[in-house]
Amino acid sequence: xxxxxxxxxxxxxxxxxxxxxxxxxxxxxxxxxxxxxxxxxxxxxxxxxxxxxxxxxxxxxxxxxxxxxxxxxxxxxxxxxxxxxxxxxxxxxxxxxxxxxxxxxxxxxxxxx
Numbered sequence: 001x002x003x004x005x006x007x008x009x010x011x012x013x014x015x016x017x018x019x020x021x022x023x024x025x026x027x028x029x030x031x032x033x034x035x036x037x038x039x040x041x042x043x044x045x046x047x048x049x050x051x052x053x054x055x056x057x058x059x060x061x062x063x064x065x066x067x068x069x070x071x072x073x074x075x076x077x078x079x080x081x082x083x084x085x086x087x088x089x090x091x092x093x094x095x096x097x098x099x100x101x102x103x104x105x106x107x108x109x110x111x112x113x
Contacts, residue, residue, distance in 0.1 A: 043109015
């Protein structure tokens with residue numbers, strides 16, 4: 001489960017745009033068993049994000065979660081949906097993603113450093 005450590009520079013790390021987001025809707029994607037479509041509020045806009053969590057979460061259980069979002073990942077088309085970001089998650093031993101959340105009151109869209 002642990003990945004090989006690949007050292008990056010602070011400049012490479014600073015290329016990531018991470019912010020606080022809130023999942024405002026989520027739905028099953030027809031004919032897809034492993035992925036869901038989530039709409040995430042990142043403060044300045046709503047983003048469609050494909051989430052590889054359908055085996056572990058029902059869509060309605062994700063609504064309202066405050067999560068960490070990478071907003072500058074290259075868009076990826078999956079069927080009819082274009083994913084415009086990534087929700088950060090830790091991987092449990094059984095493969096279940098545990099989404100990184102925020103402790104306390106932080107504005108939606110707040111940058112993460």
